[in-house]
Amino acid sequence: MIERLRPFVPVLDWGRSYTRAALSNDLIAALIVTIMLIPQSLAYALLAGLPPEAGIYASIVPIVLYAIFGTSRSLAVGPVAVVSLMTAATIGQIAEQGTAGYAVAALTLAFLSGGFLLLMGILRLGFLANFLSHPVIAGFITASGILIATSQLKHILGVSAHGHTLPEMLGSLLSHLPELNIITLTLGILATGFLFWVRKSLKPFLRGLGTPPVLADFLTKAGPVAAVIATTVAVWSMDLTGQGVKIVGAVPQSLPPLTLPSFSVDLFRALVVPAILISIIGFVESVSVAQTLAAKKRQRIDPDQELIGLGAANLGAAFTGGYPVTGGFARSVVNFDAGAETPAAGAFTAVGLAIAAVALTPLVYYLPKATLAATIIVAVLSLVDLSILKKTWDYSRADFTAVAVTILLTLGLGIEAGVASGVVISVLLHLYKTSRPHVAEVGLVPGTQHFRNVLRHDVETNPAVVTLRVDESLYFVNARFLEDMVQQRVTEGCTLRHVILLFSAVNEVDFSALESLEAINRRLTDMGVGLHLSEVKGPVMDRLNRTDFPKKLNGQVFLSQYGAWTELTAHC
Template identity: 85%
Template sequence: MIENLRRYVPILDWGRTYDRTALSNDMIAAVIVTIMLIPQSFAYALLAGLPPEAGIYASIAPIFLYAIFGTSRALAVGPVAVVSLLTASAIGQVAEQGTAGYAVAALTLAFLSGGFLVLLGVFRLGFLANFLSHPVIAGFITASGILIATSQLKHILGVSAHGHTLPEMLSSIFSHLSEVNFITVVIGVAATGFLFWVRKNLKPTLKKLGVPSLMADVLTKAGPVAAVVSTTVAVWAFGLDDRGVKIVGDVPQSLPPLTLPGLSPDLLSALLIPAILISIIGFVESVSVAQTLAAKKRQRIDPDQELIGLGAANIGAAFTGGYPVTGGFSRSVVNFDAGAETPAAGIYTAIGLAIAAMALTPLVYYLPNATLAATIIVAVLSLVDLSILSKTWGYSRADFAAVAVTILLTLVLGVEIGVAAGVAISVLLHLYKTSRPHVAEVGLVPGTQHFRNIHRHKVETDPALVSLRVDESLYFVNARFLEDLVQRRVTEGCDVRHVVLIFSAVNEVDFSALESLEAINQRLKDMDVGLHLSEVKGPVMDRLKRSHFLNDLNGKVFLSQYDAWQNLTGDDRINIDSNIEG
């Protein structure tokens, strides 16, 4: 009972061994991450089309809940760029930005996303995220980074542009170029340049000056804060808001409020599919970061429990004025590098953000939107990796097509269609690859008991025996392919008397494949050719024993392919010379 409770509430596990050293390390990490998150939370709320306080609210209760239910000791949960973009795209279809309905839709989206994630976790369905291939994910994130950076150009220029796709955004920006505010441009460009310099050059510069490594890390992570402070002071001191510079304005000075998501059937049905897509993308991003960081300390995470942790975080966001959240790459890496030992670091970060929400929000009244836009641009451009196109082109044309189509559709038709296309392409790519499994005709390597592809190695064969190694599980998609291949190979060689299917790589045979095996067996029987199996795995054999196939088999089942070779070959063996050595 206690073990099951610890599985679903991991804080009961790591909390037992929490000590003063972990407390010290977690507190230091929390200070660094809090400094980083204050401007970042404002910026991502702006990207989602929500008031700046929503970003802070979405970073408080969700972190608490993830610390209780999550398994990663370094993952930092909160608003992230891609999910913020998906949120804006989804709720922009059902409500107008700036209205109460828009905020309620954001709460509802978080609620649906959280419920879906918890449902997947309870039923241990985390494997569904595997249907998104890495190339497709990389393509989607690259396209999203381009869209996000482009969407922030309107704040850098100080114009009122709109749009959810790249053509719409660029067209809208060009049509409003006459409205450009040059003071805003100066602020935005200066902030962007400064933040790029901080990211690449500040830490090495500080180390050269003799600043300790930890302090250099803190100062580097505080770079966005410096940009926020300096530009805010400049706008206040020179009254730039009266000269057209758009600012954040009033931000409520309070802890996250208790809120209720909208539960009307129309709203729920409109946001259900976007919520599922956001859940899948968020989970894939989060679990990949969590696994990477856990591996560095020889720890492990439970993907199914991660679903519950992220689901609880999103449900918490829905009832505390936030919007959908997930584990962020940059903040998690900062949390890890700063020495976080346990999820308690996230709790201390949440406390720090709560203090900021209570005490510091009046100080950001004059914060220019251009600075927040610069923060977003610098953060998301690190997500853009167009090299994935050249890498996949050189390795696999099918993967290249998947990446290229995902990027193109995301940029031209929008993020929701891009995500849906990515999922569809991933599944279709898997079906395509497995529909034509690699089946190698093999022969005996002289002087050994090993069998290799006759087209790659110098091997011994027997014209009366065809040995086919099936390198894929057999199911409805590829069953007929194997039927046709065996039929074609047997009719090509009139001397064939035996066919052996080597099942060493076959982990599953579904009912459609079983029927195909029965058809192969009957056809070969009619041709007076024996059908044999070798190296069949235990679970596959157990399944075959439940049918009549083995009883009707026109041949034998051999423990190894060498046994089949010894029993079925005659004296007329021949050697095959191959042009390819392997």
């Protein structure tokens, strides 16, 4: 029974070989990640428009469930910036922040997201993440980072602003500038500057003082906690709340409560599309991080099982007062660098956060929201990579267009439009690239049996025999393109007697492409020109043999291109 469950419950696999050394490493990693996650979880809940405790709740049970069902040994699951912003953008259109309806909508969004991820995992649809190209993802993440950082400026300035797009946010900030709170601004600037210094310079500074590497690394990871403590003490000791500084306030001192999402059909209808988009983006981000970290230790990630693990984590969030979660880049890297050996490190992190939820929440009463905003800004600005525009411009104008359009739509129309446009653009980009496949006329390299492009190499050719190498699978999008190319090439040579289609790079021929091949065969037959195929892959030939095309072919199917060339040129 256990053997049958092992592929679906990875904890049964790695748990068998769990050692004391792994336990020690996991506990150290959990301590470091817990210290980092306390302020970060509070900050991301603020970004999502939820009470601060929701961030901690969303980081406890989901982590445990992922540790049971996930395959990555370093991925740390919980609230992340992009998903938090998408949550706020989605629910803000349905309910007002601070209301019970808003919190219920967040639970329902997590429930739908978890259900969708779980269904994808059961159906083994992890490959769907490949429909989002890397340039488009980079553009979306960059635009999201800009939106998130801009959305937090209101807390740094101490003003009341709103908006889900960059123009809306900037316009609202400008209109509310007269409300600027100098004390809040000072706290925000100091906290932001300190956090940037911690991220970039604290570790080299400590190493320069002779601090041991492990201690220097630990102190650097704990830097945000120092900002939290310093600004909290400042607000409390100088009674800055009376001067307009907004604080976190009372946070319930309890473990995650048992909650229920809404099963309202109307709410489901309003949230189902955003839930799908959040699931896709969250999965892509999570599996990318997981695969990157796994490769460093020569471990394997199962994308389909990752869907199940993330689905279980989101369902756990829905029933314990949280909101949608995924694997975070920053926390996962910290978890990896801290020496996490197994997913048990995540479970230990959950224990640490549970202790914090019970014992430490009263200490953040005077924590200024400006500090949490600074935490978010410093975290997300590392996601902004405008250099992707120059890189794609230099390499591929099509990719540049996709990146630029994704960034502009995300900034101008909002996060959901950006995600949707990213998916559509990725698919359209693929269709565009494959609609005009590279087809090269090739000739024989003298003294060899190899064939290369006649425009790039000095090769042997025969005016009576033309070989066209098709460098793409053939399907409905590009089938007519091949027809037109063959027709154009045939009309260029009066002495032409044979056309060979070299299929060494063709992995698929769909029905539309089959009809195009039949049309090419008929036209060449009418012109007295033979049509031949060479180096057709087994699966492609198997499918062609199910039809009568091989019988109607006016030429032959050759095992090798050299064999085709030798036989046909011998009779010309």
